[in-house]
Amino acid sequence: MTMIAESLAGLVFIPLGMPLLVLLLPGRARGYLCFAAVLALPLCLLPLTQEVWSGNEITLALAEFHPPLGIVWYLDGLALIMLWLTAIVAVPVSLHALTSFPPNEESGRGFWPLWMMLLAGINALFLSADLFNLYVTLEMITLAGVAMIGIGGKALALKAAMRYLLLGLLASVLYLLAVGLIYGQTGALDIYLVGERLETGHLASTALVLMMTGLLVKSAIFPMHVWLPAAHGNAPGPVSAILSGLVVKVSLYMLIRIWFWIAGDWELPAAATALGLLGAGAILYGSVAALVQPRLKMVIAYSTVAQLGYVMILFPLASVGAFRAASYQLLAHGLAKAAMFLAAANILKSLGTDRLNALTDLDRKMPVDLFAFTLAAVSIMGLPPSGGFLAKWLLLEAAWKQDAWGWLVLVSVGSLLSAAYLFRVIALTCFHPGRRHGPTRWQPPPSSATNAALILALLAIAAGFTSAPVLDLIDASLPPGGIWP
Amino acid sequence: MMEWLPLAMVMVSLIAGVAIFLLGEQRQLARTLLNLGAALVKLALVAFISMLVIVDQAPEFRLALLPGLDLVLRADALSLLFTTLSAVLWLITTVYAIAYLERSENRARFFGFFSICVASTMGIAMAGNLFTFFIFYELLTLATWPLVAHSGTRAAILGARSYLRYTLTGSAVFLVGLIWLYGLAGSRDFIVGGGLDEIGIDEHVELRIIFVFLVIGMGVKAALVPMHSWLPKAMVAPAPVSALLHAVAVVKAGAFGLVRLVEDVYGPELVAELGMGHLLAVAAAFTIIYGSVMALRQTDIKRRLAFSTVSQVSYITLGIAVGGVMATTGGMVHLVHQGLMKITLFFCAGIFAAVLGVKHIDQLEGLGRRMPWTALSFTVAGLGMIGLPPMAGFVSKYHLGAGAVAVGAWWVIPVLIASTLLNAAYFLPLIKRMWMDPEPDQWPHPVTLSRLETGGLVVPTVLTAAISVLVGLFAAHPLSPLSWVLGIVTEYFP
Amino acid sequence: MTEVVFVLAASLVFGIGVWGLLIAEHLLRKLLALNVMSSSVFVIMLVAAGGNASPDPVAQALILTGIVIAVAATAFALALMISIYRETGRASITDEDDDDR
16 A cells, blocks of 8 residues: 555656656756656556556555545546556657756757656646646646747747646636635535536536636637647647647546546536537647648648547537547547657757648658658548547447437548648649659658657557447446446 | 458458558569468468358358447458459469569559559458448448549549449448438348348338449449449559459459359349339440440550449449340350459550550550550450350350340340340450551650560460450359359359 | 625626726727736635634635736736737737738
């Protein structure tokens, strides 16, 4: 049992200690120390996984203080999956960052402490089951994320960061207001206690609407997505991968937690449908916008807007099947999108541009990066065999089981649209009639950067074969009430 | 140990494909050896698995992708029919393609995807359930798309885009049908006779809709009218790709899927009971006539051959849709016969275009004297397509016609007659021009060599032509495709 | 009775904040508006938790933490604002010419 407490603490405090520790070290050693910290995360997860696997949920009262005053960490299957996603994405991303943000240079001095803070925030958030702790960790994540966008100091990125920050802070204010209202009524902050105590009514509804709105903004769900494409599309190097692969997932996870764990049995069919319709808007709008973007990273960013929409279909369906589908989608998209952004970062850095019409001939210049991008694209399009395909299959199956033909058609159309915008990119890169019109001066990316993208892409494909353990974990952590069998 | 064999069949080509990518553009000898080596290993595997199937030890590979949803690869008589065809034709086409693409660009990419394409075809052939079939069906789309776009010209890119649009939309419909079917009946392996008849009569309407969805999904690749128009546009692909696309891979995958759907998912009885057999037969008959008429109107050789494929592949569909021992046999055996004849024709068209620049039917005049072996192969395959006895095409058509009469579907006879007349109308003039008309003064490409027919191109062509004659001549032999198919079909109609 | 006054005042302040956030072009004004909004939220939290009874220590702790976070975020936002000013010569993000380059 002591191992459990130490592992939990390690997840948060190893990365949290790094920003302070690295101040004591000279340039290059900082990067390697941080990289070692990232490698320690999966190790911390192993004993926890074993424990959750054997059917136990883990709770830990920090310093033996119990709610309502104390802070309790709580770990179930869903949170564990998200922690694994974080750890798995973090390793290749850090590998990439060792060359894209060299620790002894200006950009690296900015990146590594922020990245550690972000990781600590994400891990702490997934361990929290307390509305206020969720707020604090989410703020930590937002601030670190915004700061990372601005690292390069380019005007476009800085403006995008500012827009993200302003909307993020507005969202936080709404969320905090809701926390205050809920605490006033229930005297509790723990999600489980609140779920038991909160009575439906005007106050509770207002709080729920405020909270959901704030989180929808942070998750960039259509039509509150306006900040995302610029922020993710202009962020430097692997930061885009971190933001699209992990950061938006965090608030989406909170959305799911709060809706199903607090308001699970409130019978809100209209609101649930509305959330689903936002998802539909995201899928359609995001895909069409991705289809007309002139720059690779913007295509990928709009693709994120679209892909998050699939998760929103969970709310109207609200079944075990949909729960599996949404969780798998979070996982599969996290891997594939991080791979895509890393590949795009390599392409941008090598060619000096990521305009699509400059990418002709890419199959000769950077075949492995293009291959990684294509593998990730297979998963995003939901083509077999890949994690994205299993997510799509589960979602279609869940929709079919409830005779929800509208959602079923939406998912099918959405995957066709994603094929349209991704094949457009791939076709331009190797079958353009104007071949060899791309930049003639270019330098290949470092092989570790290419490998990082490839590893993530292969993992996205491998996710098509590893459903059993993941689904077991999800099945073991279904919401307490209000969900279809 | 044996259960890995079906997976090995798929992985041989897949690994070969990836290895070819890794070798890069310059290592030509290594690439050639790898190509041929993989093709030979595959042939050996097919032979070995065939023996296992004959002694009733059919290997099966099973891997759960989702709870209750398995990836199943296994060998049965029907899948071996298709794998044998693909393995043999892959070897021959590889030889042809190496010669055809000599000195052209992007060969690593071409042969890489070529191998992955064959790997998917093997997966399709060995799929043990509809879910597995779907996975490899999608993989096939992915692998053939770069082959269609290979040359990178505007026409090639447009052709490839059209191909993607049709196939991906088709597979979206397929996927919905598949989810629906599995929701209704549970996930199930292919079994002789289907076994869906245990589902109550209440669900028959749903079963009909699902059937239509799945037929649309497979019909796109099988070029069933009105989902055929990608096929003529995909003609821009290099000749070996067209040959493989029409004879073994894409079009055949669709047709093979329809066979599996009718025989092993629904079962012939249920298809007839639902009235879906008639629907499918009418669609196939329409496609046969329409494809032939369109072929007659084309003046480009490859386009004419493409529409001929549209028409000929629907014989397979017609056979299984009409049902009964004879007609089903005729349909299934055409899977092999059409493959052999059509690959020969495309090989020939490729040689004409590559050596002399002949692409138009008017330019064929006098070719018989300049390129006798190629012209002979073209003639033999063309006559086979028309269905001249005792060629392979005749064997198929005879069984189709006799089978249709046996089950009372008299209307099939006029369709077959009309199609045969049309086939004659679009093949005979070409044959006449090659042998009877005088040579022109000048060919589109300047002729520099005294000997125009090089071994690497002509030997595969003559070989497939010869096999297509042999399977017709010795149709009664116990090892012929016909006998093999008869053995399969008698299981469905005891 | 005092509760109603507090809630009304907080709502008014909140509204002013929203208005400022939407209308202001200069980033400093936008940030101030956000801070105004946070202040109103703290007041509402205080009222919601405490009521007329003795003050709730947990609520006080939450608000204190909230204030700390708001200060940190504001400081960070100001730094970002200065960077933007250095890069573009303006302290605003309203011009929309930056879709792509």
